[in-house]
Amino acid sequence: MLRAVAAGILGGGVYALMAAGLTLIFGVLDIINIAQGILVVLGAYLSYVLSVHLHIDLFVGLLITVPAMFVIGVAIYWLFISPLRGAERTSMTLLACYAVALITEGVLYKVFGPGFVSLNAWYTTTSVHVAGFYLPVIDLLAFGLAVAALAVLYAVLYRTRFGRAVRATMQNRTAAALVGISVSRVAALTFGIGVAVTAIGGMAFGATSGGFSPNSGYDLISRLLAIVILGGLGSVGGALVAAVFMTTAESIVDVWSPNWAVAVFYVALVVVLTIRPAGLLGRAPVRAQ
Amino acid sequence: MTAGAARQRAAPAAGIAVLLAAVAVFPLVFTNATVTNFAVVTLIFVACASAWNLFSGYCGYLSLGHAVFFGTGAYVTGIAARDWQVAGNGVFGLLPLAAAAAAVLAVPLGLIALRVRRHTFVVITIAYFFIAQLAASNLAVTGGSSGLLAPAPGYAAATFNNPFYYVALVLAAGTVALSWAIRRSVLGLHLRAIRDDEDRAAGLGVRVTAAKLTAFAVSGLITGAAGGLWFYFLGQAYPQFAFDPLFDLAVVLMAFFGGLGTVAGPVLGALVLEPAQLYLTLQFTNGYLSEILLGLLLLVVLRFLPRGVLPTAAEQWARAWAARQRAAGRGPAPPDGVPAAGSPPAGGQQAGEVPAGGPPVSGAGS
Amino acid sequence: MTAALRAEAVSRAFGGVQALSDCTLTAAAGQITGLIGPNGSGKTTLFNILTGYERADSGEVFLSRARITGAAPHRVFGLGVGRTFQLTRIFPRLTVLENMLVPARPPPRPGRWRPLAGAGSAAQRRRAAELLEFTGIAGHAGALAGTLSYGQRKLLELACVLIADPAVVLLDEPAGGVNPTLITHLAARIRDLNAAGTTFLIVEHNMDFVMGLCDQVTVLNYGTVVAAGPPQEIRADPRVLDAYLGGAGDGSAGG
Numbered sequence: 001m002l003r004a005v006a007a008g009i010l011g012g013g014v015y016a017l018m019a020a021g022l023t024l025i026f027g028v029l030d031i032i033n034i035a036q037g038i039l040v041v042l043g044a045y046l047s048y049v050l051s052v053h054l055h056i057d058l059f060v061g062l063l064i065t066v067p068a069m070f071v072i073g074v075a076i077y078w079l080f081i082s083p084l085r086g087a088e089r090t091s092m093t094l095l096a097c098y099a100v101a102l103i104t105e106g107v108l109y110k111v112f113g114p115g116f117v118s119l120n121a122w123y124t125t126t127s128v129h130v131a132g133f134y135l136p137v138i139d140l141l142a143f144g145l146a147v148a149a150l151a152v153l154y155a156v157l158y159r160t161r162f163g164r165a166v167r168a169t170m171q172n173r174t175a176a177a178l179v180g181i182s183v184s185r186v187a188a189l190t191f192g193i194g195v196a197v198t199a200i201g202g203m204a205f206g207a208t209s210g211g212f213s214p215n216s217g218y219d220l221i222s223r224l225l226a227i228v229i230l231g232g233l234g235s236v237g238g239a240l241v242a243a244v245f246m247t248t249a250e251s252i253v254d255v256w257s258p259n260w261a262v263a264v265f266y267v268a269l270v271v272v273l274t275i276r277p278a279g280l281l282g283r284a285p286v287r288a289q
Numbered sequence: 290m291t292a293g294a295a296r297q298r299a300a301p302a303a304g305i306a307v308l309l310a311a312v313a314v315f316p317l318v319f320t321n322a323t324v325t326n327f328a329v330v331t332l333i334f335v336a337c338a339s340a341w342n343l344f345s346g347y348c349g350y351l352s353l354g355h356a357v358f359f360g361t362g363a364y365v366t367g368i369a370a371r372d373w374q375v376a377g378n379g380v381f382g383l384l385p386l387a388a389a390a391a392a393v394l395a396v397p398l399g400l401i402a403l404r405v406r407r408h409t410f411v412v413i414t415i416a417y418f419f420i421a422q423l424a425a426s427n428l429a430v431t432g433g434s435s436g437l438l439a440p441a442p443g444y445a446a447a448t449f450n451n452p453f454y455y456v457a458l459v460l461a462a463g464t465v466a467l468s469w470a471i472r473r474s475v476l477g478l479h480l481r482a483i484r485d486d487e488d489r490a491a492g493l494g495v496r497v498t499a500a501k502l503t504a505f506a507v508s509g510l511i512t513g514a515a516g517g518l519w520f521y522f523l524g525q526a527y528p529q530f531a532f533d534p535l536f537d538l539a540v541v542l543m544a545f546f547g548g549l550g551t552v553a554g555p556v557l558g559a560l561v562l563e564p565a566q567l568y569l570t571l572q573f574t575n576g577y578l579s580e581i582l583l584g585l586l587l588l589v590v591l592r593f594l595p596r597g598v599l600p601t602a603a604e605q606w607a608r609a610w611a612a613r614q615r616a617a618g619r620g621p622a623p624p625d626g627v628p629a630a631g632s633p634p635a636g637g638q639q640a641g642e643v644p645a646g647g648p649p650v651s652g653a654g655s
Numbered sequence: 656m657t658a659a660l661r662a663e664a665v666s667r668a669f670g671g672v673q674a675l676s677d678c679t680l681t682a683a684a685g686q687i688t689g690l691i692g693p694n695g696s697g698k699t700t701l702f703n704i705l706t707g708y709e710r711a712d713s714g715e716v717f718l719s720r721a722r723i724t725g726a727a728p729h730r731v732f733g734l735g736v737g738r739t740f741q742l743t744r745i746f747p748r749l750t751v752l753e754n755m756l757v758p759a760r761p762p763p764r765p766g767r768w769r770p771l772a773g774a775g776s777a778a779q780r781r782r783a784a785e786l787l788e789f790t791g792i793a794g795h796a797g798a799l800a801g802t803l804s805y806g807q808r809k810l811l812e813l814a815c816v817l818i819a820d821p822a823v824v825l826l827d828e829p830a831g832g833v834n835p836t837l838i839t840h841l842a843a844r845i846r847d848l849n850a851a852g853t854t855f856l857i858v859e860h861n862m863d864f865v866m867g868l869c870d871q872v873t874v875l876n877y878g879t880v881v882a883a884g885p886p887q888e889i890r891a892d893p894r895v896l897d898a899y900l901g902g903a904g905d906g907s908a909g910g
Binding site: 478479481482484485486489490491492493494495 | 706708728729732733740744745746747748749753756757758775815819
Binding site: 026034080091099101107221225263266270274 | 416
């Protein structure tokens with residue numbers, strides 16, 4: 001049981017990182033990036049290519065994949081999202097993300113085929129003996145990586161000028177524009193950052209999941225969405241709490257019934273939303289336009 | 290009324306009659322099995338796209354979980370056929386049951402999902418989708434991951450598709466008719482008001498929850514029936530097949546392509562896109578290509594035709610017509626609320642007449 | 656049809672800010688009452704409480720003799736109280752006529768909800784057309800409401816409120832951002848309706864508009880009622896001048 005809890009917390013860190021990107025994008029851009037799940041898988045495949053074909057260590061490879069995903073993120077925003085106009089703009093953006101997700105999945109299928117692959121290194125198969133049970137080293141490393149990345153994210157958001165601009169835009173776009181913040185630039189960069197964290201998340205996910213395929217995107221995005229909604233759209237702290245809560249719950253349920261463990265995510269989501277539509281820590285829904 | 294006006298009224302009705310006659314004899318004329326096969330599937334999607342649009346298009350809550358209803362209809366039909374030993378034409382009789390099951394399911398799903406703002410609504414529908422897929426995989430009654438097989442229909446090989454065609458035709462035509470009826474009804478008006486400003490609609494006395502839930506249930510009902518039909522036609526249902534995310538993508542794309550919120554838009558979208566997709570799947574057996582192409586097409590449509598083919602085309606046509614009229618010296622009222630020439634100048638006010646909010650004089654932009 | 660709307664000892668706080676404290680306001684039946692006060696004095700909050708969009712922490716709201724405290728907005732609307740909003744709200748993708756048909760009351764039928772009935776019976780459409788004529792935007796009946804100019808939207812919003820034949824109409828800054836000709840037109844329409852018995856409660860910053868139109872004026876400052884009475888008295892009341900010029904004044908005399 002203790003092992004389940006520990007595993008849950010460690011897993012939660014990684015999910016929190018992936019979810020943080022998603023909730024950040026929502027907070028600044030009012031967009032739910034449904035493609036986030038498959039982009040994580042893309043990040044994992046990038047790490048895979050670097051590791052298997054170029055023999056670059058997984059962690060070192062991040063120096064390449066993170067900027068690459070950042071560029072991809074900005075490109076997606078510029079090409080498919082920012083040109084959208086019209087009364088149905090938010091719905092359309094949602095659908096655009098949906099389309100990007102499906103295209104990415106199709107491309108991954110074509111390039112890599114439907115089989116499972118995994119990220120391997122000397123440390124992915126070793127375990128450490130802690131308090132009477134074994135914890136895979138890679139889980140600990142991934143958790144550490146996630147914590148480090150979240151810390152960097154926090155530092156950027158709260159200690160830099162850019163971060164201030166992001167937070168200002170999150171609170172009030174018009175006011176931000178009025179004080180000279182280039183909202184479109186902040187938007188593009190934030191989207192890029194939100195996607196860039198998927199490179200890290202992807203590597204962590206790929207290494208700890210024991211195998212992934214293009215099909216893994218669905219499972220991922222549904223979990224990420226559940227986490228983000230549960231934690232409250234736009235709240236990074238909420239995403240963190242929700243991620244750890246969900247993965248720990250799943251881990252515990254898994255001890256009894258592996259088949260239904262995954263359902264914990266969705267059931268928890270539906271239950272929480274029935275009681276409190278704003279999510280655990282979210283802003284109260286303002287339904288006026 | 291004058292003969293001319295009578296002719297005007299009769300024209301669309303006659304046109305529809307001709308269209309229905311043509312569609313009715315279609316499979317008797319084109320007997321190629323592939324063609325009729327495409328036709329059946331296309332008609333099923335006409336129904337599904339219209340049904341989706343009837344809810345999401347009219348009231349603006351995008352559902353990406355309609356596959357839940359589709360799959361539920363498929364499975365209910367399959368389970369009933371298996372457990373009650375139904376076969377042959379009798380299976381068609383199970384479709385109302387499938388529809389009812391989907392509608393009943395829609396009520397609790399809707400009550401939960403429709404309480405939240407639109408972003409969250411989309412996500413909840415996605416969550417529903419995954420729960421459904423999971424349930425179908427894990428429950429014994431649904432045959433687990435191998436799914437269910439449909440009873441053999443036992444139709445003659447030459448005209449095998451025809452019974453399915455006619456049932457699908459009835460479903461599609463009925464859906465379009467219902468869609469049209471709703472749009473011009475009180476319910477349709479309320480849904481569209483909800484789409485524009487839900488809180489204000491509520492404040493003006495619109496029963497928003499009842500309206501949304503009704504549309505959601507009707508939409509689900511039709512989709513459920515379509516799912517049952519599709520299951521019988523294709524002969525099987527298993528979790529990834531019955532609950533397929535591409536279903537939702539296709540239905541959304543069709544509605545957007547043709548014109549979200551219009552009656553004919555989803556029909557056009559389905560008529561154009563479904564045969565295209567079927568053809569592509571036939572040519573390139575690798576299914577992933579259709580995913581990529583559909584996704585790209587959706588992006589293109591969103592970027593360049595955000596209101597869909599029909600409304601954009603209608604607008605272009607209207608503008609061209611108005612330009613021709615003006616060129617010929619017969620000026621109709623310009624469209625955008627700019628006062629027609631001859632409105633009284635400021636200060637010369639007759640009762641009830643006002644210089645149209647005074648755009649030339651107005652101190653505030655619009 | 657006429658009625659009086661009354662708020663009694665209403666208080667409302669948002670976190671640490673006391674938006675309204677112990678406000679009593681009466682919009683007497685058949686009269687035009689103005690509600691003025693500097694920005695932030697709580698006028699819109701009071702409006703929201705009167706019409707059910709917000710709940711008061713304490714106090715009551717009465718419509719004639721009936722207690723309607725805490726009733727939901729659509730119920731308040733159904734009881735004959737209509738309101739407009741500061742930021743004009745219409746349904747942009749419906750036509751002007753369709754906008755009018757949304758709040759239209761169906762003719763009383765013995766309890767059947769007929770959702771598929773055609774939207775807008777002949778009688779409703781006639782009435783809608785009359786009101787569009789009355790407010791002066793009849794020429795745009797078929798246009799999408801989103802294409803209307805700002806002033807036209809205000810008129811549409813007013814027409815929408817009127818179609819339900821309300822006994823009491825609350826107007827939130829009807830003259831805001833509108834050209835002088837239209838203001839005069841609006842004032843005339845309000846007088847016409849008032850002559851037929853409709854009670855009005857108007858929030859406004861435009862002093863000429865308020866003073867020229869209203870029978871009674873109530874002044875709000877920092878959430879409390881500072882003064883109430885006929886326009887001439889209010890105009891000369893030193894507390895009122897103090898509220899506008901001495902405190903968080905908005906200096907809006909003359910709009």
